[in-house]
Amino acid sequence: MSPSEPAVPSPSAPRIGIVGAGPAGLFAAELLAARGAAVTVFEAKPSPARKLLMAGRGGLNLTHSEPLERFCTRYGPQSAWFAAVLAEFPPDALRAWCKGLGIDTFIGTSGRVFPDSFKASVLVRAWLRRLASLGVTLRTRHRWTGFGHGGATVLAVEGPAGARDEVFDAVLLALGGASWPRLGSDGAWAPLLADRGVAMAPFRPSNCGFRVAWSAFLRDRHAGAPLKNVALTCGSRTVKGEMVVTAAGIEGGIVYALSAPLRDALEADGAAVAHLDLKPDLAEAAVAERLAARRGGRSLAAHLKAALKFTPVMVALVHEVTDDATRADPARLAVALKALPLRLTATAGLERAISSAGGVRFDAVDPATLELAALPGVFVAGEMLDWEAPTGGYLLQGTFATALRAADGVARKLGLTAVSPPP
DSSP states (O other), X not given: OXXXXXXXXXTXXXXXXXXXXXXXXXXXXXXXXXXXXXXXXXXXXXXXXXXXXXXXXXXXXXXXXXXXXXXGGGGGGGHHHHHHHHHHSOHHHHHHXXXXXXXXXXXXXXXXXXXXXXXXXHHXXXXXXXXXXXXXXEEETOXXXXXXXXXXXXXXXXXXXXXXXXXXXEEEEOOOOSSOGGGTOOOTTHHHHHTTTOOEEEEEEESOOEEEOOOHHHHHHHTTEEEEEEEEEXXXXXXXXXXXXXXXXXXXXXXXXXXXXXXXXXXXXXXXXXXXXXXXXXXXXXXXXXXXSOOTTOOHHHXXXXXXXXXXXXXXXXXXXXXXXXXXXXXXXXXXHTSEEEXXXXXXXXXXXXXXXXXXXXXXXXXXXXXXXXXXXXXXXXXXXXXXOOTTTHHHHHHHXXXXXXXXXXXXXXXXXXXXXXX
């Protein structure tokens, strides 16, 4: 067989059905096909990897370069479990895998890792060629509707030719979470598993924006305005960077980084307050000193612009949140500018979130293999599991790592060669 011809699995090869053609499903398919399995991937949408392609429009953030010990702490309550999983497939392994596809990567100034081309489409095309060369069958426009007659490894699938049952030796589900439903991650699979006794956690938005009851003036004049080099605080956590004022509230990198504690506070109390530092590089005393400098006949807006280089949206926020007495007193105003209280009323919604928490609970799977206790022979990977992480490469890295763990579980179940990261 020439190198350009696709591999043909042996007639006696174990048959594996994978549902979902996102990163987790495609990576598991690659790992298992490389071990001689006959792999079929079902995807409800007309093409694979839609969410990955959308996420990569502004530059595909693959992973992060920070030390692994710190990297593992980004996974909240599941950090201890991810420490073991990421030891098996760390960020350097993901970069090496990209290199094997002919995709070089680089570390940006923020420590985030990107492909040289910045484009997800280049990576996806190379990846699909590799999968084809391994003999992986990809069936788009095929929706999984449940389990057929004969056991959990019989998949009921609806495709262009109608509905049919597909029989496999093992099944791996990689259907994503419940954010970005138009791209396929709609969470519609949750009742199918819950009805089979799989313990589920409710879906919740993660890496999401929040609603703020802005005045009509701020909403009409400043919606879409960025806030750069600011810091946001929730409880004991402070994140510095950028965010955006929207017509409905706030969103952006530092908001997403604090979305879990802010969301949890909203769920617990019905409201939450985030404190915005408009000048994180200046101490409060320095801010007060600049505010106390001679103002002359300038308006407060002109004074804030001259003394602190405030943008129009910053000035609008000061008027939005503070009262006349505070604005008239440089010392009190300095305190306010270092901790403007933004009162959040709700999340921006699951359908607008970058990712989701919730899904299959970890006590519903064997943590070593990701096999479902209630459905022997069925494994899960990626955002179907109840975990969350901030943006910055942690989501995609976690997705790949769980796919490797689940693929290894399938391999063990079927007596295939143990799964390890591609060379």
